[in-house]
């Protein structure tokens with residue numbers, strides 16, 4: 001039987017317990033996408049707070065895949081290396097591993113921010129960002145993206161990260177290749193699951209030739225909202241392919257941005273949506289109230305808010321022999337104990353709970369607290385579009401920092 005607070009390994013990465021910080025975009029980077037001192041301090045606090053390993057917020061691999069969120073981290077050229085190396089060294093000084101999450105945002109970004117048209121496997125307009133139709137990538141552009149991912153994996157190794165995690169979830173570029181909802185191609189990159197997986201296979205194979213047995217993990221969607229999106233049965237096949245082509249561990253999530261609050265479930269944060277959206281902010285109050293139910297429907301967060309990927313993760317775990325991490329609505333130590341001690345998954349990860357309490361694992365371990373203080377108000381998710389990450393603790397008319405969050 002496994003225990004939560006025992007040492008464990010993922011692909012040779014040593015953790016002091018089975019709880020990871022799931023990737024959380026922080027926006028604590030400079031204009032070039034280099035982690036700032038504030039970012040490093042946050043990671044140090046997480047490490048000192050007892051987390052088993054930290055997965056970074058998503059880090060960009062090339063300019064046209066930059067996030068629309070505030071100041072994404074970028075590891076798209078060698079000049080970025082010293083800043084990332086400093087971050088890694090400071091986390092390692094706290095005896096905590098740190099895993100680099102790599103992403104290309106595909107059609108889920110804004111041309112105004114990247115300076116380029118959005119790109120995707122197929123020219124299907126994104127329902128949330130509402131840009132023009134994305135440019136459907138051709139063969140040589142796909143090869144270029146594969147090379148950029150491979151180069152970023154190599155940079156991750158050079159910077160000293162303990163491993164990388166490919167972001168294959170939430171509708172970003174690689175996830176959009178996997179999803180039949182976003183990939184309607186009829187060539188080698190679309191159609192069958194095998195063809196839709198091809199871009200990931202190429203990245204894994206090309207990267208392995210360069211970085212050897214360096215840990216490469218992946219975060220995948222077990223399911224998506226639309227009927228023609230990724231569903232569990234196919235996600236199991238994707239997981240098997242990942243194992244076959246050398247992936248070292250899988251984190252299980254769900255949903256794409258267009259789905260609304262599916263992957264980060266909780267309340268509908270209308271006040272901060274209004275505050276951060278220029279059009280809504282300057283709209284007469286009565287119109288805003290009319291729009292609220294429409295938006296609420298579009299961005300709905302389905303129940304349950306807790307453990308919403310666990311059943312899928314268990315199914316995926318049964319199909320593979322590499323470690324499976326489950327994320328999504330995990331808030332209580334009792335839930336984590338159940339997952340680990342009853343061998344339902346190998347590891348758990350959390351995102352929002354560590355925003356309000358970077359030292360949550362320490363509190364769990366000492367018995368000082370049994371449950372996260374996060375109330376799933378989801379202000380943090382919207383707030384990162386316009387400013388660095390913080391916990392608003394459900395504030396409805398003020399974006400002042402909560403006294404509960406002492407980490408910024």
Ligand SMILES: Cc1cc2nc3c(=O)[nH]c(=O)nc-3n(C[C@H](O)[C@H](O)[C@H](O)COP(=O)(O)O)c2cc1C
Pocket residue numbers: 022023024025056057058101167169170219253263264265327328329330349350351352353380381384389
């Ligand atoms: C503010 C915020 C930023 C996030 N940034 C990322 C990210 O960069 N990469 C990623 O894979 N998931 C990201 N997520 C999703 C989380 O990793 C996680 O999958 C999701 O929030 C569900 O876990 P939770 O219920 O513990 O918050 C983010 C979530 C939040 C709330």
